[in-house]
Amino acid sequence: MKILVTGAAGFIGSHLCELLLQDEENEVRGLDNFITGSKENMRAFYKVHPRFSFVKGSVTDKEFLRPHIEWADHVYQLAAPVGVKFIMNNPVHTILDNIRGIDNILELANQYNVKVLVASTSEVYGKSLDLLDTTGTRGLTEEDYRIEGSTQNHRWAYANTKALDEFLALAYYKQYGLKCVVIRFFNTVGPRQSSQYGMVIPNFVCQALKGEDITVYGDGTQTRSFLHVYDAIQAITELMITEHAVGQVYNVGNPFEISIKELAERIIQKTNSRSKIRYLSYHEAYGAGFEDMQRRTPNIDKIVKTIGFKIRYDLDTILDSIIAYQKAKLNVT
Secondary structure, three states, X not given: OEEEEEOOOOHHHHHHHHHHHOOOOOEEEEEEOOOOXXXXXXXXXXXXXXXXXXXXXXXXXXXXXXXXXXXXXXXXXXXXXXXXXXXXXXXXXXXXXXXXXXXXXHHHHHHHOOEEEEEEEHHHHEOHHHHHOOXXXXXXXXXXXXXXXXXXXXXXXXXXXXXXXXXXHHXXXXXXXXXEXXXXXXXXXXXXXXXXXXXXHHHHHHHHHOOOOEEEEOOOOOEEOOEEHHHHXXXXXXXXXXXXXXXXXXXXXXXXXXXXXXXXXXXXXXXXXXXOEEEEOHHHHHOOOOOOOOOOOEOOHHHHHHHOXXXXXXXXXXXXXXXXXXXXXXXXX
16 A cells, blocks of 8 residues: 655654554655654654655645655545644644645545545534533534634634535545545644644643643633544544545544643642642633633544444553653653
8 A cells, every 4th residue: 555644744644654654565655844743753764664755845735746646545634733822823824724735635636546534623613512511421423513713713713724624525525436534633642742832731741840830721620532642543544444434524532531720730740740730811821812612522432333443542641651752852850
């Protein structure tokens, strides 16, 4: 199998390349523009693995992209801006790159009959769970309505461009029969995830290891669900080779929830840190008008039914792996 991974130098993309290369029948080509990815993420296979090649460039450039799509049997479209901080600071880049990139990839994949996995995000749900579930017991299903805020709030621009990615992929499937699978990542975490773009766990771990105050946005009662990147990439590779997944949308996440305040406390305990928790309003962190969702947790019945998906890494294991990675990176004992 010839496999193109866009966003290969990113956190998820680099782990995905490593997993795909474990199959001796696969030849993997990575593509990235290094805006949020890095060569360091690919150190284990970049320029050293005989079945891996890399091209620098953007999915927004169709003619650059064309020969690489034509070469491939499968494409994993992971190239996208990442992190709330980056998205809020770069709204034009976020919107245009998401829209232009998916337009090019799907047009070319359809032209050359290449199967595509489109990476979307749980952000597309917006505040759905806050308004639909007053009991705090249900998770988001793939068919749930999407509830988002004003166009004046750039937080929702990312969500809407990713929703457009989904609409377009499913339209190609419906109109032309393009083989595609759409997945929605829910807070995927693990080693190599950068703290630079506002990712909560690496931020908290770095602050704790340095003995700095841990910065919690809002009041800390908001809950999130975290999935180890190893579970995430195993899930999407299995979906990609499953015919029943074609033309479908899947949540890829962990239904277990924890409040952000409890998460900070657990990281302080695990790192034996003297850090204190400091609360910062959303207005102070992101400016006027920022909105957040109180809960965002997936229902994973659909992916379990399709591929027998099982979560192998619990939260403690996830945190231990990230703490070990950040300790080595920061040279902390």
